Amino acid sequence: MATIITGLFNSQSQSKKISEDLEHAGFNDSDYIVYLHTEPIAKEVKTSIWRSFFNDEASLEDDSLAVSVKVTEKDSIEKANQVFADNKVIHQNLIENIEFKDAQSLDYIKRIVALRAKSEIYSSPEVKHHDPHSGINSEVNFGKEE
Numbered sequence: 001m002a003t004i005i006t007g008l009f010n011s012q013s014q015s016k017k018i019s020e021d022l023e024h025a026g027f028n029d030s031d032y033i034v035y036l037h038t039e040p041i042a043k044e045v046k047t048s049i050w051r052s053f054f055n056d057e058a059s060l061e062d063d064s065l066a067v068s069v070k071v072t073e074k075d076s077i078e079k080a081n082q083v084f085a086d087n088k089v090i091h092q093n094l095i096e097n098i099e100f101k102d103a104q105s106l107d108y109i110k111r112i113v114a115l116r117a118k119s120e121i122y123s124s125p126e127v128k129h130h131d132p133h134s135g136i137n138s139e140v141n142f143g144k145e146e
Helices: 012-024 043-054 074-086 106-119
Strands: 002-009 032-035 065-071 091-098 126-129 138-141
Touching (some): 002 074, 065 074
Antiparallel strands (some): 002 065, 002 091
């Protein structure tokens, strides 16, 4: 199992620079995947992909680019993050415990990101703290109004 960082960038035209930057940072070409489109994609389809991938309502004007990098240790995570930041990543995700061969499918990555977005808890429950000498020292209310 591997850990990958997937980033979304503004344009397909960034692919060569991002690849070069990753290789200069010490990644082999077998350590990253650049998801290129071979045919032009309509603006509406690109926007739909963006919205499903990142649950974001923005409209895209250019063809976006997704890149996944296999990282193995803290140092390589920092290097990949730096390359992504230098190339103005729009959004990125750290995905753990994934087979790198499965990451070759952009649809598979999009499903994982969508499932993660759906499972996030958007509002924290109310937490009340009690005096330490009264036994249990906190109470969490989920959806309970007083």
